[in-house]
């Protein structure tokens with residue numbers, strides 16, 4: 109059986125990652141399966157929804173065994189993972205990288221999207237590992253909330269100090285390097301004087 113392929117779509121929040129994933133899923137001609145992290149219930153249990161409201165039915169799976177033994181995967185020729193950075197402990201059981209490699213070896217085409225960095229600018233390990241085995245990486249960017257230039261960072265503008273906090277425009281906004289407080293070229297301005305360095309590590 110010929111091997112499948114792996115595509116990884118990355119970027120900050122509001123870069124259109126999920127939209128790009130769903131567009132690829134919709135244009136795929138064949139049996140396919142959409143999978144999202146099970147704890148992410150912002151927009152409904154079995155639905156992937158983009159920030160601008162486009163929705164699709166998705167499987168909520170909690171470990172690699174559920175993925176590899178599911179009936180849907182037996183029939184599928186392609187698998188699409190949303191928010192792949194969350195397929196890790198404590199939300200997900202098993203090694204998702206090995207699982208994806210198994211799917212590729214079975215001949216499936218895998219497409220993943222996810223955040224490449226948390227709000228402190230630290231890389232998500234899953235994305236970093238997937239990039240190493242990917243056939244294609246698609247880096248997307250958003251628009252900086254301050255200056256409208258290309259934004260590669262996700263800035264946390266409010267919210268609690270809990271480790272995980274799901275949110276959208278109420279808590280996070282995209283920022284370019286000049287307007288991102290953890291960047292080496294950060295330029296504080298009157299409109300941007302919030303100090304986020306006091307927050308705990310946040311994984312989203």
Ligand SMILES: [Zn+2]
Nearest residue numbers: 252255284287
């Ligand atoms: Zn900016």
